[in-house]
Amino acid sequence: MTNKNLFKQFPEKSEFFQTSDGSVFFNKTDAKNWAKELKDGVVNVITKNDSEETKEAKKGVKSDGTPNKEELMAYYNSLTGKTLPKNIGLAKLQERIAEAEEMVKNSEADKLTNDSENEDLTNENEENNETKD
Numbered sequence: 001m002t003n004k005n006l007f008k009q010f011p012e013k014s015e016f017f018q019t020s021d022g023s024v025f026f027n028k029t030d031a032k033n034w035a036k037e038l039k040d041g042v043v044n045v046i047t048k049n050d051s052e053e054t055k056e057a058k059k060g061v062k063s064d065g066t067p068n069k070e071e072l073m074a075y076y077n078s079l080t081g082k083t084l085p086k087n088i089g090l091a092k093l094q095e096r097i098a099e100a101e102e103m104v105k106n107s108e109a110d111k112l113t114n115d116s117e118n119e120d121l122t123n124e125n126e127e128n129n130e131t132k133d
């Protein structure tokens with residue numbers, strides 16, 4: 001569900017809290033408790049004025065606007081399951097995150113395509129079995 005849809009569905013809310021696994025909560029404490037069970041423990045705040053692009057840009061940014069390298073490292077790990085060296089530069093880290101996000105996006109698209117193809121094959125097999133009976 002997109003931010004826009006969240007606020008359409010719950011217009012009385014001015015903010016939501018989203019964990020790195022995509023779970024969304026009304027209450028910050030609930031989100032933090034859920035995040036404790038995740039690898040990175042990250043909770044992002046989604047406000048009514050945030051667009052998807054704004055939310056993405058805020059990932060790994062401290063409240064003073066400076067990059068939070070630790071959160072960015074955790075986010076990369078949540079995307080890939082891999083750990084980068086601690087001495088990686090911020091620019092390189094952000095580059096790796098962009099690559100990982102693109103890979104995730106492409107793999108989700110491939111999965112949808114494969115699921116659709118598998119469903120077509122299943123339907124075809126069922127039709128063939130019906131004609132044999």
